[in-house]
Amino acid sequence: MKAESSSKMKSRTYDMAVIGGGAAGLAGAVKAAELGMDVVVLESGERIGGIPMQCIHPGFGNFYYGENLTGPEFSERLIEKVKLTGIKCYTHAHVEGIRHVSDTENMVSVVMPAGITQIRAKTILYAAGARERHAYEIGITGDRVSGVYTAGEAQTLMDIYGIMPGKSVVIIGSGDIGLIMARRFALEGADVKAVVEMLPYPGGLQRNVVQCLEDFGIPLLTSHMVTRIVGKKRVERVILAEVDESFRAIKNSEKEIDCDTVALAAGLVPNIGKLREADIDIDSSTKGPVVNEYMETSLPGIFVAGNALAINDYVDYAAEQGEQAAIGAHLFIEGNMPSDWKPIRKGENIRLVFPHHISGGRDVKIYARVKKPVRDAVVEFPEIDKRVRKRAVMPGEMIIVNLKKQETAGIDELTLRCADGN
Amino acid sequence: MKKSVAIIGGGIAGCAIARVLSKYDLDIHLIEKEADVGWGATKANTSIIHPGHEEDAAIHPLRAKFCVEGNRIWRKWAEEMDIPVSWPGELMIALDDGGMETLEHYLKLGEKNGVEGLEIMGREEIKKLEPNVNENAIAALWAPAAGLIEPWEACIALAENAADNGAKMHLNTEVKGIAVGDGKLRGLETNRGFMKVDVAINAAGLFADEISGMAGIDDFKICPRKGQYYLFSDDAMPKVKRIVHMTPTEKTKGVYAVTTVEGNLMLGPTAEDLDFDEKEERSTTEEGLDYIWENARKFLASLPPRNKVSKMFAGLRPEPPDGKYIIRAYESPWGFVNVAGIRSPGLTAAPSIAEYVAKLMEEKLDLRMAEKEGWNPFRKGMKRFSRLSDSEKQHLINRNPQYGNVVCMCKEVTEGEVVEAIERIRKLGAGITMDSIKFRTLAMFGECQGSFCRSRIASIISREAGIPLWQVSLKGDGTEYGIGDIKVLQRREKDEG
Ligand SMILES: Cc1cc2nc3c(=O)[nH]c(=O)nc-3n(C[C@H](O)[C@H](O)[C@H](O)COP(=O)(O)OP(=O)(O)OC[C@H]3O[C@@H](n4cnc5c(N)ncnc54)[C@H](O)[C@@H]3O)c2cc1C
Ligand SMILES: Cc1cc2nc3c(=O)[nH]c(=O)nc-3n(C[C@H](O)[C@H](O)[C@H](O)COP(=O)(O)OP(=O)(O)OC[C@H]3O[C@@H](n4cnc5c(N)ncnc54)[C@H](O)[C@@H]3O)c2cc1C
Numbered sequence: 072m073k074a075e076s077s078s079k080m081k082s083r084t085y086d087m088a089v090i091g092g093g094a095a096g097l098a099g100a101v102k103a104a105e106l107g108m109d110v111v112v113l114e115s116g117e118r119i120g121g122i123p124m125q126c127i128h129p130g131f132g133n134f135y136y137g138e139n140l141t142g143p144e145f146s147e148r149l150i151e152k153v154k155l156t157g158i159k160c161y162t163h164a165h166v167e168g169i170r171h172v173s174d175t176e177n178m179v180s181v182v183m184p185a186g187i188t189q190i191r192a193k194t195i196l197y198a199a200g201a202r203e204r205h206a207y208e209i210g211i212t213g214d215r216v217s218g219v220y221t222a223g224e225a226q227t228l229m230d231i232y233g234i235m236p237g238k239s240v241v242i243i244g245s246g247d248i249g250l251i252m253a254r255r256f257a258l259e260g261a262d263v264k265a266v267v268e269m270l271p272y273p274g275g276l277q278r279n280v281v282q283c284l285e286d287f288g289i290p291l292l293t294s295h296m297v298t299r300i301v302g303k304k305r306v307e308r309v310i311l312a313e314v315d316e317s318f319r320a321i322k323n324s325e326k327e328i329d330c331d332t333v334a335l336a337a338g339l340v341p342n343i344g345k346l347r348e349a350d351i352d353i354d355s356s357t358k359g360p361v362v363n364e365y366m367e368t369s370l371p372g373i374f375v376a377g378n379a380l381a382i383n384d385y386v387d388y389a390a391e392q393g394e395q396a397a398i399g400a401h402l403f404i405e406g407n408m409p410s411d412w413k414p415i416r417k418g419e420n421i422r423l424v425f426p427h428h429i430s431g432g433r434d435v436k437i438y439a440r441v442k443k444p445v446r447d448a449v450v451e452f453p454e455i456d457k458r459v460r461k462r463a464v465m466p467g468e469m470i471i472v473n474l475k476k477q478e479t480a481g482i483d484e485l486t487l488r489c490a491d492g493n
Numbered sequence: 494m495k496k497s498v499a500i501i502g503g504g505i506a507g508c509a510i511a512r513v514l515s516k517y518d519l520d521i522h523l524i525e526k527e528a529d530v531g532w533g534a535t536k537a538n539t540s541i542i543h544p545g546h547e548e549d550a551a552i553h554p555l556r557a558k559f560c561v562e563g564n565r566i567w568r569k570w571a572e573e574m575d576i577p578v579s580w581p582g583e584l585m586i587a588l589d590d591g592g593m594e595t596l597e598h599y600l601k602l603g604e605k606n607g608v609e610g611l612e613i614m615g616r617e618e619i620k621k622l623e624p625n626v627n628e629n630a631i632a633a634l635w636a637p638a639a640g641l642i643e644p645w646e647a648c649i650a651l652a653e654n655a656a657d658n659g660a661k662m663h664l665n666t667e668v669k670g671i672a673v674g675d676g677k678l679r680g681l682e683t684n685r686g687f688m689k690v691d692v693a694i695n696a697a698g699l700f701a702d703e704i705s706g707m708a709g710i711d712d713f714k715i716c717p718r719k720g721q722y723y724l725f726s727d728d729a730m731p732k733v734k735r736i737v738h739m740t741p742t743e744k745t746k747g748v749y750a751v752t753t754v755e756g757n758l759m760l761g762p763t764a765e766d767l768d769f770d771e772k773e774e775r776s777t778t779e780e781g782l783d784y785i786w787e788n789a790r791k792f793l794a795s796l797p798p799r800n801k802v803s804k805m806f807a808g809l810r811p812e813p814p815d816g817k818y819i820i821r822a823y824e825s826p827w828g829f830v831n832v833a834g835i836r837s838p839g840l841t842a843a844p845s846i847a848e849y850v851a852k853l854m855e856e857k858l859d860l861r862m863a864e865k866e867g868w869n870p871f872r873k874g875m876k877r878f879s880r881l882s883d884s885e886k887q888h889l890i891n892r893n894p895q896y897g898n899v900v901c902m903c904k905e906v907t908e909g910e911v912v913e914a915i916e917r918i919r920k921l922g923a924g925i926t927m928d929s930i931k932f933r934t935l936a937m938f939g940e941c942q943g944s945f946c947r948s949r950i951a952s953i954i955s956r957e958a959g960i961p962l963w964q965v966s967l968k969g970d971g972t973e974y975g976i977g978d979i980k981v982l983q984r985r986e987k988d989e990g
């Protein structure tokens with residue numbers, strides 16, 4: 072960006088400033104532009120498109136586009152639309168801070184190679200994605216050596232920079248990311264020694280267990296955890312232990328696996344540093360903001376979507392949430408945002424549920440996760456006798472419940488629960 | 494001709510000595526086996542500038558003197574060399590009557606050592622100074638002179654200032670032998686060849702016993718004593734306003750809670766004696782970390798959630814026999830000086846030790862210590878972009894747009910800073926590794942521990958140093974980022990099959 076446009080950016084008030092040019096941010100920006108809003112996208116990295124740009128495997132877009140795409144294909148479609156709608160996108164534009172000046176004015180401080188600048192916007196869509204959990208916060212002790220990567224970092228090295236991290240690998244975590252990375256390593260000729268999972272069952276989709284592990288003969292060690300990393304300069308081995316029901320290591324169950332690489336796929340945490348500074352309400356179970364059905368946070372006019380809101384299973388959900396946020400921002404600017412909100416509460420066996428508040432005035436989609444797996448489950452909102460039967464529910468797979476406007480009319484609050492159907 | 498002086502070891506002691514000796518008309522060489530300075534005991538410790546009330550001058554006269562003096566000198570040095578320090582003061586907490594006696598004991602020691610401002614106070618006053626102290630605290634010894642320092646930055650600052658004043662730096666250089674002839678020191682054998690020197694100062698930390706042995710003085714052993722730590726992420730609450738710890742025991746000053754100069758809560762250390770041959774054993778253990786947690790709970794009111802940790806790490810104290818510093822110039826071999834066993838409070842003591850060593854050289858080795866002209870006491874630290882005002886930021890970006898490219902999102906470190914760090918690393922002759930950049934810029938130090946930015950930093954190193962990305966190392970040989978390009982294993986398989 073040139074200096075002159077930088078000063079233009081300053082004087083102008085955008086309808087919406089989008090922070091983060093990933094799936095959620097771009098889908099939101101496109102929707103907002105379609106609704107006639109004046110939008111700017113601020114992306115810290117060197118290109119827009121977000122995490123999917125480094126995911127060369129298929130599995131993206133099944134819901135959003137009704138097609139099975141690779142990550143880059145998915146993002147390219149959004150980028151194409153961004154170009155068509157003429158939305159302003161800045162890359163290498165790092166948002167340093169957000170100031171909620173009043174309910175119709177926010178200031179966003181941005182660092183760019185062209186200079187630092189303050190952007191004024193009526194609304195904000197915060198879509199900064201998630202960060203990966205590292206070895207320290209999951210309590211792994213031992214040596215601090217090279218050869219330890221998060222899955223995303225290993226993926227960036229392999230598929231963006233074309234570098235092989237190591238030759239014998241232990242993967243921590245059997246969510247879809249762990250499973251996919253196990254296969255990615257195997258495809259390049261690495262010896263994947265094991266995928267280690269603390270839960271008694273794999274965290275990812277059954278389809279991925281088959282296609283990523285079984286087809287490659289990669290062992291899955293459930294009810295195990297890696298407790299130590301050992302090595303002088305680089306990883307030489309990991310120590311693992313079996314765990315009991317409360318995920319504590321069982322004495323004398325330790326074993327060793329020799330390896331030179333550890334890839335951590337131990338979960339993601341919403342990346343909400345900038346929002347935290349703005350003092351919004353946080354849900355301790357999603358670790359993201361508390362939102363209404365338009366993904367609006369406790370600060371009016373500040374919206375959040377994608378993995379910054381809550382960790383989503385699919386990029387499709389991130390994109391949908393971005394769109395909902397754009398619709399909300401549009402209502403907000405027009406002064407038509409509902410003011411009466413009904414809480415959605417967590418009932419039996421529900422670990423998290425969002426949005427946290429609904430208006431009851433339109434169809435909404437509810438996202439949730441269970442605490443424990445259940446076979447033949449009934450997912451229900453008892454207050455309105457809404458019941459959905461599922462063959463099986465797992466903590467690793469989000470439950471989606473579509474609520475119709477007429478189902479929620481006139482209610483005060485709703486509670487989601489998940490019980491055994493038998 | 495100028496006398497040549499080699500300092501073996503680029504920890505806080507060696508770097509402080511290099512800085513002080515760079516005032517004089519000497520030919521100074523600092524020799525360090527690692528890729529950068531400060532990677533021994535100096536980078537992993539509690540980072541406290543102790544006031545000196547915990548040193549018993551009757552048993553350890555040198556330690557007591559160096560600690561009290563060091564605390565004063567650091568104030569001046571920190572200013573001259575732009576080293577991040579803070580002076581929060583320290584509370585030694587007593588939980589019972591036995592603890593009360595201990596407080597009295599240290600109050601007396603401190604007064605004897607000339608430590609200023611010491612005061613024993615009750616619960617109400619403690620609460621005013623430190624809201625996060627446990628209800629069980631009955632009294633505390635308040636030592637306002639206690640401070641905190643960024644230890645690696647202190648070490649880098651000393652080395653840079655010494656180099657600016659003409660000291661030559663030899664990184665990645667390991668002393669393997671010492672040549673002695675006719676009762677005199679002749680030179681050093683290193684992995685990079687022989688170095689003829691007149692004086693050698695052994696500041697090799699944990700390995701000072703081995704170096705001393707090479708010079709024929711083998712009457713002591715250095716024992717590694719491990720200390721483990723928890724370091725919490727920026728947003729982990731509650732922090733502490735003061736340096737807080739419990740009354741010490743024989744072996745250790747006990748577990749501390751500090752909020753580092755960087756603003757992160759840190760808890761530790763343990764005190765675990767290892768075997769003499771375990772001088773590289775810096776692993777953390779569940780037992781050690783549990784010990785810290787249990788002890789911190791005794792004197793703090795509340796702790797952050799344990800998963801808010803951003804790092805667990807451990808350092809090794811170089812313990813001499815009976816805890817006595819071995820600082821001595823020898824008649825035979827003439828020219829050999831030991832600065833060995835610099836255990837806690839060595840970080841505090843280093844400036845004073847360095848001045849003492851200069852005196853030893855004059856008095857014991859009869860060296861003419863003529864001050865040279867134009868010695869520059871000042872050194873400017875790295876610009877930390879995130880801490881600048883908007884106009885300073887704009888100014889930097891105008892000069893160099895790389896300062897407008899944020900590469901580490903957690904700590905908001907820019908490409909410009911990484912490049913500046915690389916220039917400084919080059920000037921010292923240090924290795925351009927991810928750790929040497931981390932310690933200079935704090936990139937990869939934040940909440941995500943580098944999972945986002947490590948590859949970006951590595952690619953800047955790759956570009957600036959002209960090496961393939963996979964060869965960029967975390968901390969020198971054997972710690973490379975990758976093993977080759979993406980197809981390296983498939984090619985190998987083909988070659989073998
Ligand atoms: C290994 C792996 C495999 C996956 N496989 C699948 C799959 O098969 N199918 C599927 O549907 N999903 C998959 N996903 C998940 C999918 O990638 C995410 O759901 C999706 O990327 C979330 O979108 P987002 O927009 O919330 O975040 P992101 O895509 O992470 O985008 C966030 C953007 O915000 C930017 N940003 C952050 N902070 C700032 C700031 N301060 N200023 C400016 N910009 C900022 C970031 O640079 C980034 O570009 C996979 C993920 C991984 C890691
Ligand atoms: C857990 C812990 C907590 C502590 N807390 C504090 C505190 O709060 N306050 C305080 O004042 N002090 C503290 N200390 C003590 C302080 O850290 C040390 O006293 C100080 O860092 C020692 O510095 P040094 O230069 O002697 O040793 P080091 O920093 O270990 O430096 C020695 C250097 O010599 C190099 N070397 C070794 N062999 C060779 C060779 N053959 N050739 C070339 N180079 C070689 C090493 O690589 C190393 O860099 C603590 C120490 C520990 C471990």
